[in-house]
Amino acid sequence: MRSRFDVVVIGAGPSGSSAAYRLAQKGFKTLLVEMESLPRTKSCAGMLPPKIRRAIKIPHHLVQRPIEGYMVFAPGESATIRFPHDSGYTVDRGSFDLWLAEEAVEAGSRLMQGTNVLGIKQAKRDTVVFTTSGRYYAKYVVGADGVRSRMRKSLGLHAPSKDQLAFTYQMVFEQDERIIDEIIGNYFHTHYDVSTVREGYLWVSPHRKRLFLGFGTPLGEVQITPRGIIRGFTELERVKLLIKDAKLIKEEAYLIPNSGPYEELGRGRILFVGDAGGFTHPFTGEGIYYAILSGQAAAEAISTHKLGDELTQLYEQIVEKYGLLRLRGLVEERKVKLRGNEAIRRYVQGLKILSTHTS
Structure with a gap:
């Protein structure tokens, strides 16, 4: 018997878990695959800006410290920037990522940890995901496997340049x-x-x-x-x-x-989110908020996709609606x-x- 899902999400970071959560909420049979065991260590300063509240509600126990603003220093100049309304947060990424994955499971996703994805192959009807735990078949796949995305390489898409x-x-x-x-x-x-x-x-x-x-x-x-x-x-x-x-x-x-969303955000029925899609702020390096938004955008694209429509084009339209394509212009x-x-x-x-x- 085939292990078949509506969607396989590869990577249980903020973007992948956010996509899995939204998709499961909408009734999609979703598999969330993570190569490590959660909670895992993630290199990150853990800063979440006040606008994170627009995307998710963070429980108090995850907050390491409320952040009231920024102090900015330059040679001969400094400024204190206080957030005008709500505070931001710092969080421990191990605990934060675990909570997001648990939220996805609570919504109905299946979480598979300690599983490496070896490759993917798109067929006429399904996409086959090859893992160290076996083959999985899905109508859609979301790639949330980081800056050195193995999925992008498997599809022959460009790796990020220097x-x-x-x-x-x-x-x-x-x-x-x-x-x-x-x-x-x-x-x-x-x-x-x-x-x-x-x-x-x-x-x-x-x-x-x-x-x-x-x-x-x-x-x-x-x-x-x-x-x-x-x-x-x-x-x-x-x-x-x-x-x-x-x-x-x-x-x-x-x-x-650090260049904003990549030009190739998907292929066929496969979409890329988070670092795998280039969703960070080129000026500040901020990534968690944009990763979560990209995961939510991918879930919206998949849940509204109609037979005959081009999925990647639909995703790009939603990404633009979320204000994420403007990140490309911040490099200059x-x-x-x-x-x-x-x-x-x-x-x-x-x-x-x-x-x-x-x-």
Whole structure:
């Protein structure tokens, strides 16, 4: 007997679980396949902006720290940007991703963990998904398998080029909650300086009892060793005080897309979401919110798809309706606003003026 589903979703990150949740809610027999066992470690600063509330309702127990805004630093300039209405959050990605997958299961999806997808093959009626646990047949497939998507490669679609990727690196420290409260509080810190990070920034992301210090920059713009960049960052007085007597827990490096949604968002009855579709903000590197929206958009495309219609075209229309295609245009904005420290100072000055008008 064939293991047949309406939809197979590959990858139980925010985009995949969001797609599976929406599809199961709509009555689709959905299989959610994850190569690791949840909860798993995910390299991420864990910052969720206030607009995340438009997409999902996050339970209080997942919130590491409410985030009231950003503190932005540049050579000779700084600005405090307070969110005008609701706060953002920091979350632990392992716990957050597990909760999203459990929500998908609660809605009716089947979750299969510890299963690698080996390849896919589109037939006239079904798509066959080959895994280490056997073959699965589905009318639709959602690829949520990350920046190095094996599914894209299996279909012969382009892999992201060096120009479409950013390199990120961070150190995670355990620190006394009172020290975090006193020195940084509920603000996400961003630091711009082209002498260390080009077309990107350094960050401090405060959690309840942990600090995430990292940076992100286009892959081709890494000028010195990652540890050297962070070492220089920790020499700043405010950062030095923040991590004094803190315990280094781990160091991690990872790649993210940084050019907005890819031109090829699907093929046949297969759609790509999250990092596999390039859904990150090219300027800030923000990915969780856009991953969730892309998963919801894929679910809407599949649930409204009619025989004879081109699924990828329908998906792109919905992605545009969700405001996600505009991300492609932000690459040039990043290049202009972050091309040098003088341009960065003007950018931060603009943020300061904008914050006074919205506060």
